[in-house]
Amino acid sequence: MSRESRAGAIQDALFIEAIALIEQAGPLEDAQAMRTAAAAAADSGSRIAARARELGQRVGLQHTLQRARGVAPWVALGLVALVVTAGLSLAGTVVGDRRINVMVALVSLLGAHGVTLALWVVGLALPAGAFRFSFGGLWLALTARVAGGHTGQAPVLARAATRLLARARLLPWALGFVSHAIWTFSFAVVLASLLFALAFRNYTLSWESTILEPAFFVRAVQALGALPALFGFPVPDANAVLAATPAGSTMPGAGQRAWALWLTGCIVCYGLLPRALLALLCAGVWRLRRARMTPDTTEPAYRKLVTRFDAMAPARVTDADPGAPPAQAPRGLQRNEVTDARLAIAFELPGDWAWPPIQWEAMGFVTSRVDGSAAQRRAVLDQLAHARPHCVLVACAASASPDRGTARFLRDVAALSGECRVWLVAAGDGVADATGVLRWRTWLADTGLGGLQASERLADVIPEKPMGPTGPTPHANERPYGRGPAA
Known part of the structure; x- marks a missing residue:
């Protein structure tokens, strides 16, 4: 020195x-x-x-x-x-x-x-x-x-x-x-x-x-x-x-x-x-x-x-499997195999976060919630297999750390639907932290799920109905998703 x-x-x-x-x-x-x-x-x-x-x-x-x-x-x-x-x-x-x-x-x-x-x-x-x-x-x-x-x-x-x-x-x-x-x-x-x-x-x-x-x-x-x-x-x-x-x-x-x-x-x-x-x-x-x-x-x-400095560090992806071969992008259902159904799934959101947002029900969404148990995941996947929706929106906490269980669930959802999108939900009434969003997008790309559309903005990922007699369903007004009384 x-x-x-x-x-x-x-x-x-x-x-x-x-x-x-x-x-x-x-x-x-x-x-x-x-x-x-x-x-x-x-x-x-x-x-x-x-x-x-x-x-x-x-x-x-x-x-x-x-x-x-x-x-x-x-x-x-x-x-x-x-x-x-x-x-x-x-x-x-x-x-x-x-x-x-x-x-x-x-x-x-x-x-x-x-x-x-x-x-x-x-x-x-x-x-x-x-x-x-x-x-x-x-x-x-x-x-x-x-x-x-x-x-x-x-x-x-x-x-x-x-x-x-x-x-x-x-x-x-x-x-x-x-x-x-x-x-x-x-x-x-x-x-x-x-x-x-x-x-x-x-x-x-x-x-x-x-x-x-x-x-x-x-x-x-x-x-x-x-x-x-x-x-x-x-x-x-x-x-x-x-x-x-x-x-x-x-x-x-x-x-x-x-x-x-x-x-x-x-x-x-x-x-x-x-x-x-x-x-x-x-x-x-x-x-x-x-x-x-x-x-x-x-x-x-x-x-x-x-401890305070450690708490300021961005969360890291846990349960990674560096020895696994690169995964292939999941293939969804073809256009002639899907229905007009649209599903919104809350995946492992904190229990005190309100779900579903009330305005979604009037837009024809079928909502579900998965807290992480194997039984709940299986029930949602069975529902998808029966409904064959043209698009599924999976809401995930932007501050959470995705793992292999998250990857398996998203692959299964993408395989049982025409399209799977990921909404990165922010805590409180703010906008999702840019570090958390970047972490999720990097993780999606590294796990072969880069083709899934992911955003912290609801208007960017909300699925639309296919063209019908009355035309497409318009986007919902963008509204921050935050804490509220659990539904």
């Missing part, structure tokens, strides 16, 4: 999750979005994503996301500036007098970093909500606030992103990457400022204490300097530590340089490097797991949308 398509999939998942959160307060009016999505995609997942994009455009999710992407880097830089300012102010490397207590400076620069780093490590085993109080969580909340405020859609997008990350087990790593990156840049700026100040200003580095013994500082300096020493940073020996007191103002310049480099090495090894390495680790975990950022298909809202 390309980078663009992967980013598009994550954005679609974010919109789906955001729309689900919005609809928790009540469903959105989505009739047009459902139709657009159904026409734009074939599978349910793509349709739900298309619906979310359509609704997101209406409620402003796309605009808010674009704005959030623009302000997110500036929010991160603001947090970097906050950390740098606090660290430099506490350490006193830029402002204040020129005497630096190295232990106070070290604790000031590494103390908050060490606490937050320990909390992040512990938080890997805690619920996802614990990361809201990290720099990553603060960055996400501030970005949402700046991008849209409390009344816009930015908070919804932030909640949706948090849910997706938590579901993919990426929340500590994604927010951790932001937090570690902020600390990395902060340490880089602090080190640059510290080295600049130490290079061009004369500082006196020392330690002092009221209750701690000098031996404590000797051991602390040696222990803390062990790791920086591996990278070539000097470690003051015991004599240099004991001499680095406020009274040791006569310490030579070489001793002061050793203290300055020791302080720099501690910040690099215990501050900059851990954050930079953890940022790289979080980025690697993100790359491995980002494909998991998908909607939860087990949620009721998602399953309901799948």
Whole structure:
């Protein structure tokens, strides 16, 4: 998957999750979005994503996301500036007098970093909500606030992103990457400022204490300097530590340089490097797991949308027999073998649909109804064999799915009459759906019944009487056939 398509999939998942959160307060009016999505995609997942994009455009999710992407880097830089300012102010490397207590400076620069780093490590085993109080969580909340405020859609997008990350087990790593990156840049700026100040200003580095013994500082300096020493940073020996007191103002310049480099090495090894390495680790975990950022298909809202899209799909022909050889067109009775009778048969129409239409009886129609049982079919076919009508109209529901039983019945009717026509009846008082009509005509052609005249318009299929002394019977006025009290 390309980078663009992967980013598009994550954005679609974010919109789906955001729309689900919005609809928790009540469903959105989505009739047009459902139709657009159904026409734009074939599978349910793509349709739900298309619906979310359509609704997101209406409620402003796309605009808010674009704005959030623009302000997110500036929010991160603001947090970097906050950390740098606090660290430099506490350490006193830029402002204040020129005497630096190295232990106070070290604790000031590494103390908050060490606490937050320990909390992040512990938080890997805690619920996802614990990361809201990290720099990553603060960055996400501030970005949402700046991008849209409390009344816009930015908070919804932030909640949706948090849910997706938590579901993919990426929340500590994604927010951790932001937090570690902020600390990395902060340490880089602090080190640059510290080295600049130490290079061009004369500082006196020392330690002092009221209750701690000098031996404590000797051991602390040696222990803390062990790791920086591996990278070539000097470690003051015991004599240099004991001499680095406020009274040791006569310490030579070489001793002061050793203290300055020791302080720099501690910040690099215990501050900059851990954050930079953890940022790289979080980025690697993100790359491995980002494909998991998908909607939860087990949620009721998602399953309901799948069901709605399935209901919009056109009905398919059931009970097909693809292995059967192509059927031959049925041959009806010859003109000299039929009578003037005309029959109208309701074939498997829903029980609450009125049959027969009242005006047909005055036109000389013989009406019958077949609900699907073998006995009823046999009785109607026996009636046809006895009447030998010149034309039979078979009324079928346009929304129904024809099967082999339908094909057998139409073949038998066509064989026992001069002509068989099919009226595709619409539900309610509307016109039959074009998809249903096309499905029936395709099915008739595929089953060898393409010669049967089929239409959703009654005037197109109503049979006429043969010419007689009083002329042909005129067509009935076209009238929609719908639900009514069952006759």
